[in-house]
Amino acid sequence: MxxxxxxxxxxxxxxxxxCLELRRGIPDxxxxxxxxxxxxxxxxxxxxxxxxxxxxxxxxxxxxxxxxxxxxxxxxxxxxxxxxxxxxxxxxxxxxxxxxxxLKPHREMKLRKLEERFYQMTGEAWKLSSGHKLGIPDLPEEPSQTAAEVVTVALRCPSGNVLRRRFLKSCSSQVLLDWMMRIGYHTSLYSLSTSFPRRPLAVEGGQSLEDVGITVDTVLILEEKEQTN
Known part of the structure; x- marks a missing residue:
């Protein structure tokens, strides 16, 4: 195109x-x-x-x-x-x-180590155990201060806290173990001992608090048992 x-x-x-050429050259x-x-x-x-x-x-x-x-x-x-x-x-x-x-397993492992260290420092290493099922036993109703035959038991925990509760002298000594379980210390990992003189407290279900020697206000030591392999 x-x-x-x-x-x-x-x-x-x-x-x-x-045309111009033709015009010029027409004659010749x-x-x-x-x-x-x-x-x-x-x-x-x-x-x-x-x-x-x-x-x-x-x-x-x-x-x-x-x-x-x-x-x-x-x-x-x-x-x-x-x-x-x-x-x-x-x-x-x-x-x-x-x-x-x-990253996730490493982070979880680090958190577990921190958790173990925390519970060991607070004396609550029992929380790291997976072999025990913790029940929550019932405790008898706490009597009033003016009631007769009442003793106050102070429980010194591994964390340094001191817990106090009133019991009747006629209560079964098993109530002390139930109290331990209720506040989170399993009996397979922790035991009770008297403060002075320092000796293990023999607790049996058939004996009362008075039978095991708790007749007055008493301080008991809650301590971790030695673990055996």
Whole structure:
């Protein structure tokens, strides 16, 4: 289309020149010279048409190559985005597995160690034991201070706290063990002893507090038993 337009413009611009030459040479020009002149003009037009055709074809191929390169660049960019997305997903999965398999167990182990250290410092190492099921025994109702035959027992815990409670002297000595269990000290891990003189307190279910020697206000020591392998 463009080549035809250029040829047409060239042809129209060449007509006046041809006419001028013909006017100058009418007296002397012959048929042979006229045919030669026409042949030269057509040869020039053919050469120009070839040049324009080749140039147009080259321009079209250049444009096509640019479009092709642009499409290839867009495809490469899409492929790169897809690859980056897959790499990010793989990195995310890898990070999740690392957190789940490494960081989380390490964090839990560290928390367990801190918990063990805390309970050992507070004297509540029994809480770390998984071999005992702690029940919550019932305790008799605490009598009033003015009631007869009442003793106050002070229980000194390994943590340094001192707990006090009133009991009737006629209560079973087992109530002391129930009290220990109720405040969280298992009898398989802890024992009772008198403060002065320091001796283990023999507690039996068939004996009362008075029978085991608790006849007045008494301080008892709650201490951890020595663990044997």
């Amino acid at each position: 463009a080549a035809r337009g250029v040829v047409g413009i060239f042809f129209l611009s060449a007509v006046p020149l041809v 020009i012959g048929i042979k010279d006229f045919l030669l002149l026409c042949g030269r003009i057509f040869l020039l037009l053919a050469l120009l048409t070839l040049i324009i055709s080749v140039t147009t074809s080259w321009l079209n191929s250049f444009k096509s190559s640019q479009v092709y390169l642009k499409e290839e660049e867009e495809k490469n960019e899409k492929r790169q985005k897809l690859v980056r997305k897959k790499q990010q997903e793989a990195q995310g999965e890898k990070a999740s597995r690392y957190i789940e398999n490494v």
